[in-house]
Amino acid sequence: MRYVDEYRAPEQVMQLIGHLKTRAALLDYTNERPLRIMEVCGGHTHAIFKFGLDQLLPENIEFIHGPGCPVCVLPMGRIDSCIEIAGQPNVIFCTFGDAMRVPGKNGSLLQAKARGADVRIVYSPMDALTLAEANPERKVVFFGLGFETTMPATAITLQQAKARNVTNFFFFCQHITLIPTLRSLLEEPDNGIDAFLAPGHVSMVIGTDAYGFIAEQYNRPLVVAGFEPLDLLQGVAMLVEQKIASLSAVENQYRRVVPDAGNGRAQQAIADVFSVEGDSEWRGLGLIAESGVRLTPAYREFDAEAHFRPQPQQVCDDPRSRCGEVLTGKCKPHHCPLFGNTCNPQTAFGALMVSSEGACAAWYQYRNQECEA
Incomplete structure (x- = not known):
């Protein structure tokens, strides 16, 4: 299959590994203190483990895992607010499958469903809008979460809801933005990050220019990479070459998908429906400045929190958890x-x-x- 098989070819993978080992020998990093490359995206993390790429790298190069999984940083209190809304009369509560089992203090959405709440898995926000149109006597709530990758689909759905005058459709917003998170990581004095593999999906929307501050202000090289073995290994090779040359720049390995300027139409839809304002709580990370997303005034009629007014929930993570x-x-x-x-x-x-x-x-x-x- 084009764009899949050709990026998984074992012979080319091993050739690139051999090249990496040769070039890595020129790095100042050692087995005891390897070059630490943060793969920001959870999709990258799974590809790395699935294909065993972490075990093929030279011993002086190490992958470390980043916060680029929106479900993983979902605060327990937000889940509890969702459960409260889902339990109200006449509500159909919709979300993606990944969010169903995320635990809050009062259980998960899956457990709320078992207790009788009408909680349904959808594959897109438009599915939830269709459900609202098919059930005008019910209040349909879509729990939307994710980085800039999923924000355009939510934005277009809300634009459609407004255009169709659907008054029984509501949106619980847990969208967050990636760039403030990376800045927050780099502001930590003991972050231990030497370079970044940036996520292809988010970058497809925001482009590569958004990462410029990482190279310019923090002197860390960054490569936007795809999700297949050769994509990831080529991204690592590009980072290694930057380190050998003592450079810090933003490069784009994933040019077949990611334009440097991003997707203008997606960015416009986001700007129309959402405003990036205020701090947002991230599970395990605390408050991150200016990473929160709110609906613009033109779309606040769809705000589930304003309509249902769930009790604010502040839930601390278990201190045993890391x-x-x-x-x-x-x-x-x-x-x-x-x-x-x-x-x-x-x-x-x-x-x-x-x-x-x-x-x-x-x-x-x-x-x-x-x-x-």
């Missing part, structure tokens, strides 16, 4: 004392074990045999 350290690349999933015991895919304690893009879920699925070591 979710925040995993999300910032400071420890590996199996270093958490809850990993594989209290927290596993069947009885997940943290969101990183629930999401299909979570680092803990990836480690459990592909590296569980190492946990005994």
